[in-house]
Amino acid sequence: MSNSSVNQSMLAAWLSLISNVALTLLKLIVGVLFNSQVLIADGIHNAGDVIASATALGSMRISAIPPDEDHPYGHGKAEVLGASMVAVILLLAALYIGYHSVMLLFEAPSQPHVIALLAAAVSLVWKLLLYIYTMRIGREANSKGLIATAQDHLADVYASGAAFLGIGLGLIGEYYGYGLLAYGDPLAGIVVALLILKLAYSTGRESIDILMEKAVHPEKIEAYTAVLTAMPEVKRIDRIRAREHGHYIVVDVRIGVDASLTIQQGHDISRLMKKNIMHSDAQVTEVLVHLNPWYADEQQEAAMVISSDARER
Template identity: 60%
Template structure:
């Protein structure tokens, strides 16, 4: 657990430093070469810095142990950060789309080969960051690292649009293609829709967890099978499971023979808890309530 947390923090720190460097590079290139698409991408990257700082902070907070004020731990801090990243992505998508539509009605501007090079470097860099962070996020089951990875994916889309748009503009200047200068805003509109879709998916998942939606049906079914395999379990009256960021808590009510002693009931509860936690390392707590069962029910 400590190793995965360390890897998660390292991934977020790498992302933060990369976003700062890429933001400076894009804004400088955009100003020097008068490239609207690079300036827009640079402003988008500036928003990524805020998102990455939120992910870094939430990742550190989420690993704090449970206390008197937060008896279920601090895991949902990562979910809050994920929701914040979704909002930032949605705003960025709206802004990119708005700027792209506006550019369609303005005189097209020429682009520089050096600006194309800056956009291409950003594309490769962001793709590498996405692959790196998505692997770490899935291994650590960290919502904040996964949010950072999806943020990088949105940047891959934006950088790809910049490469296509600037590339078409450069070719248009060389071959005298007047229409090619509008490849940038058209690509930007497509990217804004892709980023908005990504933001919606992230936001919906975060809201589901914050509203304590039940865990996936496959997990619930797996827990049921584990419980029914425990001796003396006559029925499952209720089973619920909820995510708290990178871990899960399970709440079950089962029927056992009404003439069992307290010790026998305690042993059954402990066995249910141990079996579920052994089968699913994501589960950190299983609350078991025993109901009496009598022959003929």
């Protein structure tokens, strides 16, 4: 990750943290002053987001540390651990909102207020803009921690949308005398809880896949294979593997080259392979190359086998 990408990612993380603190205070203060249970619940949810944002920020700072003697492959997986913690917080938030919404169905609805509606609207717009901005920076930098933070913002968009809808329905019901509309808030909260559960699952699953060293998408393997096949020095590809290590990728290849080459020539070919693969994919920061001997008669024997099979047919 370039210094520019690191700076942009850190700025987005700090904006997320500061915004979550401000929105938590806004929702809790307005919720208590105007007796809006949905805003109080959303404010408590936002307090969890403060922890999630702080976790993501800390993990991103660690992942930006260059490789050292104890961590020769870098610290990229710190972001993945941070994303895992964000997924857990999303799960807890979904369970809390779902439980709170169900309980509200069995209680007398609170009286809605326009100020509470405005606070929910501010949160909705603010979080939507944060989601768009954070997700764009996260994808550009391939930052798992920042992408998880963006998913957390999206969960808040759902929650604030439900709060806005619930308070709005309550105001409409109060104005026109439709008492049942006051229960639109908890019903919307239940739907939101299910949406946040889905976000928690997708975020957690991706983090676990990376921590378990899951291979990258087959399309990337095919792209690396094409790069190596285009090199005349490569006579045979014995194995090629790649895995994500946070915001970067590590590639591992075993290649057959002419057995008559000197050690220096083999070294130069290895460096050229690394350069070509890293040039083809900016996410690749490490290429491990193992050279195997290849003999010209291998190609002749292979051609003879193919020819023999064709005659038998």
